[in-house]
Amino acid sequence: MYGLTRASTTLIAAGVAGLLISATTINDHSTGGYWAASGLIAGAGLVMALSQLLGGWTKWGVPRLSATVFLLAFIPVLIAAGWVVVAHQPHGNWARHHVLSWSSGIQIRGFVNDLTHYVSVLAFGIGLVFGYSFDTTGRRQRPAAVDRRQDVVTPADRRASDEPLTAEGTTTGTGTQPRTSRFGLGRRRRKPVASEGRPVDDAAPTQTTDRS
Numbered sequence: 001m002y003g004l005t006r007a008s009t010t011l012i013a014a015g016v017a018g019l020l021i022s023a024t025t026i027n028d029h030s031t032g033g034y035w036a037a038s039g040l041i042a043g044a045g046l047v048m049a050l051s052q053l054l055g056g057w058t059k060w061g062v063p064r065l066s067a068t069v070f071l072l073a074f075i076p077v078l079i080a081a082g083w084v085v086v087a088h089q090p091h092g093n094w095a096r097h098h099v100l101s102w103s104s105g106i107q108i109r110g111f112v113n114d115l116t117h118y119v120s121v122l123a124f125g126i127g128l129v130f131g132y133s134f135d136t137t138g139r140r141q142r143p144a145a146v147d148r149r150q151d152v153v154t155p156a157d158r159r160a161s162d163e164p165l166t167a168e169g170t171t172t173g174t175g176t177q178p179r180t181s182r183f184g185l186g187r188r189r190r191k192p193v194a195s196e197g198r199p200v201d202d203a204a205p206t207q208t209t210d211r212s
Contacts, residue, residue, distance in 0.1 A: 013050070069132060
């Protein structure tokens with residue numbers, strides 16, 4: 001299911017990106033048309049990156065912008081690729097004049113001129129890396145419910161645990177029961193036994209013999 005979802009979204013994104021690129025047949029000999037075509041190509045790269053985000057890499061988590069990737073990856077790519085895109089505008093303006101002047105000052109004017117035919121590729125890369133700046137936090141999971149009623153100690157149990165034990169192992173407080181054996185039976189008191197082997201009744205009167 002994971003591979004099918006990712007494959008489907010990638011295919012759809014490729015179709016959308018192709019439509020965006022095909023729309024760049026507008027007149028790019030003007031400054032407005034040049035930037036429109038570059039924006040559409042950058043949008044195609046963004047769509048391809050987001051297709052991987054929605055296709056299952058992050059398992060349907062909540063999307064967010066990764067500040068680290070944005071600052072350390074996208075900003076340098078934007079400056080480097082955007083430098084070339086600005087320098088190759090069809091008509092001169094303030095931005096193009098300054099970029100070409102700075103390129104001559106740092107001795108990269110020839111390198112910038114050699115990238116004339118790769119402006120579309122650089123624009124696509126800008127959109128692609130910007131899409132990679134997004135990530136997700138992962139699927140949110142609810143914490144498992146904890147039954148805290150088992151940990152509650154009633155006042156009666158607390159009093160029983162605090163009362164001292166007598167010599168017979170029973171508590172001295174009220175409402176307590178005598179200690180039972182391991183089988184749950186109460187301990188019986190032993191009755192005295194006569195010499196003949198019969199138990200002695202405590203309530204019976206003691207017989208005495210007159211030897212006089």
